[in-house]
Structures are given as C-alpha cells and as structure tokens.
Amino acid sequence: MIELDGLTKRYGTKTAVDHLSFRVRPGMITGFLGPNGAGKSTTMRMMLDLDNPTSGTVRIDGRHYRELDEPLKYIGALLDAKAMHGGRSAYNNLLCLAQSNRIPESRVAEVLDLVGLTAVARKKSKGFSLGMGQRLGIASALLGDPEILMFDEPVNGLDPEGIHWIRNLMKSLAAEGRTIFVSSHLMSEMALTADHLIVIGQGKLLADMSMADFIQRNSRSFVRLRSPQQERLRDVLHADGFVVVEAGNGTLEVDGATTERLGELAAAHQLTLHELSAQRASLEEAFMQMTAGAVEYHAHGTDTHGGGEPAAPGPAWGANSGWGPAPGAGSGTTTEGV
Numbered sequence: 417m418i419e420l421d422g423l424t425k426r427y428g429t430k431t432a433v434d435h436l437s438f439r440v441r442p443g444m445i446t447g448f449l450g451p452n453g454a455g456k457s458t459t460m461r462m463m464l465d466l467d468n469p470t471s472g473t474v475r476i477d478g479r480h481y482r483e484l485d486e487p488l489k490y491i492g493a494l495l496d497a498k499a500m501h502g503g504r505s506a507y508n509n510l511l512c513l514a515q516s517n518r519i520p521e522s523r524v525a526e527v528l529d530l531v532g533l534t535a536v537a538r539k540k541s542k543g544f545s546l547g548m549g550q551r552l553g554i555a556s557a558l559l560g561d562p563e564i565l566m567f568d569e570p571v572n573g574l575d576p577e578g579i580h581w582i583r584n585l586m587k588s589l590a591a592e593g594r595t596i597f598v599s600s601h602l603m604s605e606m607a608l609t610a611d612h613l614i615v616i617g618q619g620k621l622l623a624d625m626s627m628a629d630f631i632q633r634n635s636r637s638f639v640r641l642r643s644p645q646q647e648r649l650r651d652v653l654h655a656d657g658f659v660v661v662e663a664g665n666g667t668l669e670v671d672g673a674t675t676e677r678l679g680e681l682a683a684a685h686q687l688t689l690h691e692l693s694a695q696r697a698s699l700e701e702a703f704m705q706m707t708a709g710a711v712e713y714h715a716h717g718t719d720t721h722g723g724g725e726p727a728a729p730g731p732a733w734g735a736n737s738g739w740g741p742a743p744g745a746g747s748g749t750t751t752e753g754v
C-alpha cells in the first residue's frame with residue numbers, strides 16, 4: 417500500500433503537485449492518469465525519495481522510503497528507461513543493483529529471463545532499442561521481487577507487441593497480489609489496463625475511483641436515430657416521454673432508451689428509420705473534458721515558471737471544461753452492435 421497525504425511540490429512559483437492525497441492498494445493495477453505536465457513523474461519521483469516534497473508525505477507500507485532498508489525488496493520502479501549505465505552490459509547493470517540491495521546474483525538471470533533479455537544479457541545496454549531498454553528497466557524493478565511496482569509511462573514509444581507484453585505482465589503481477597501503480601497520459605491505454613484510476617490535472621486530484629465507476633459515470637450511452645420523417649418521429653418520442661436532442665445531420669439522440677424500444681415505437685407509428693444505433697461517448701473524450709480546464713489554464717501563460725513542457729499534444733485536449741458526459745458527443749463516440 418502506498419499512501420499520499422497532502423503531497424505538494426513547488427518549483428519556484430510553479431506548483432507541480434498540489435496537495436495530493438490518495439492510496440494505492442494491493443492486488444490491482446492503479447492507473448495514474450493526466451495530460452503531459454500534470455505532475456505524474458514528479459509525484460512518482462517523490463514516492464521514491466528522488467525528489468523532496470515541499471510539504472506532505474508519502475508512506476510505503478506505513479514507512480517513509482528512507483526508512484526501508486534494501487528498498488528494492490519493497491518497491492521496484494521503472495521511471496526512466498535510459499537511466500541505466502550504457503557502458504555496462506544488461507547483466508552487470510542488474511548485478512550492481514542487486515549487490516547494493518543484498519539480492520543474490522542468481523536473481524539477475526531470473527529477471528533477465530522474465531523480461532526476455534537472456535540472449536542479450538552480456539551486450540552493452542547503450543546499444544539497446546527502446547523496447548529492450550524498457551524491458552531492462554522492468555527487470556531492474558522486478559529484481560528485489562517487491563510487493564509494490566511503479567511504472568512511469570511504460571508503453572511510450574513501444575510497438576504493439578511490446579505494449580501487449582507490458583500490459584499482460586502488469587496484470588499477472590497484480591493477480592499475484594502486488595500493488596501496481598502505472599502512469600499514462602492516454603485514457604485509451606488505461607481503459608485496457610487499470611482496475612482503479614487516479615486522475616490529476618495541474619497537480620490536483622480530479623478523480624479517484626474504480627475503472628468501472630469511471631466508465632459508468634463518464635461514458636454517456638444513447639441511441640441515435642435518423643428518419644426521413646424526423647419531425648413526426650420527434651413528436652412521437654416526446655409524446656412517449658423521451659428527451660430528444662437534435663444532433664445535426666438530421667439525426668436525433670435519445671438518452672436512457674434501448675434500440676429495441678425505439679424501433680418498436682417507430683414501427684407502431686409506421687415511421688421509416690434510416691438509422692437506429694446504440695452509441696457510447698468515448699472515455700478518451702470524458703478524460704479530455706475532465707482535464708481540459710487545467711490544460712487551458714496552463715496554455716494561457718499563467719505558468720510563470722516558463723520552463724514548462726508544452727501543455728498538451730496539439731489541440732486534442734479540447735476546450736470544454738468540467739465533468740460529466742458530453743451532450744451530443746459526435747466524433748468521440750463509438751457505435752455498438754445495432
């Protein structure tokens with residue numbers, strides 16, 4: 417279990433992490449989600465005592481990181497895959513780490529095997545591809561067989577096979593009862609990986625809930641209808657008590673209805689339908705809406721630190737702020753079986 421209590425980090429006038437309090441529990445994958453610059457890496461560095469909090473505390477199984485002897489046996493982390501000594505072989509990189517935490521040398525070959533690097537164990541790590549570097553970083557995290565594992569944006573730059581591998585590895589580690597804390601700026605990635613979500617924006621906590629709750633609260637389900645007799649269809653729906661939204665392009669959207677019910681209603685009134693489809697607004701869109709306020713604030717130059725990263729990758733974060741489902745969500749919707 418990791419516990420954060422009022423964790424705050426300021427760099428000059430810039431508040432990178434702003435009174436974060438949450439718990440990361442064992443036996444599941446907790447996704448740590450937020451746009452670029454939200455404060456995820458800073459938070460993770462403070463969890464590992466690589467950076468000092470301005471205020472607040474982090475406890476690992478009730479203790480501060482500094483109070484753990486041989487910390488690799490409690491908590492393993494992949495923060496920056498390039499942090500390895502490039503002139504050393506994969507094997508020797510891991511051996512140095514093992515020795516510093518009194519981990520038997522036999523464990524080095526074990527973790528190299530686990531991450532699929534046995535064949536290149538004696539090769540210098542500076543020649544490694546991005547994916548091999550990530551695997552080596554993960555091997556170092558696993559070295560002490562810790563109960564808690566942290567991964568900062570582990571799938572960044574990986575090919576689909578590498579992404580699949582990391583995802584399955586995290587799932588099997590969580591299934592063994594370990595605590596898995598993994599960051600990403602991609603909702604789509606988290607939706608496939610995490611059981612629980614911590615969402616931050618501008619260093620502040622925006623959501624702390626199960627993935628199931630997040631999906632239920634943030635992905636709006638509705639039925640889309642298109643008819644050459646749109647006016648009459650709308651009247652029939654109104655008369656039956658449905659709330660109808662005109663979504664443009666001659667389509668109507670109805671919340672809280674099934675395609676069966678609406679199809680039967682249209683048939684009973686002899687109305688022709690050109691479309692009758694169940695829709696779900698994407699989580700990606702819900703996440704963008706949730707974090708957009710924070711990003712916008714950042715992008716408008718209130719960041720006096722000046723050294724900040726670009727607020728967002730392109731215009732993708734959208735301009736809306738606030739919670740809740742997007743009315744008439746267009747591009748961010750997916751169609752479920754009709």
Ligand SMILES: Nc1ncnc2c1ncn2[C@@H]1O[C@H](COP(=O)(O)OP(=O)(O)O)[C@@H](O)[C@H]1O
Nearest residue numbers: 427432451452453454455456457458723724725
């Ligand atoms: N060493 C530092 N000095 C000054 N500002 C920093 C430093 N590290 C991070 N920041 C700033 O803190 C904010 C959060 O950064 P970071 O934790 O890297 O975000 P994330 O990992 O979510 O992308 C950013 O605005 C970043 O520019």
Ligand SMILES: [Mg+2]
Nearest residue numbers: 456457458569
């Ligand atoms: Mg980061």
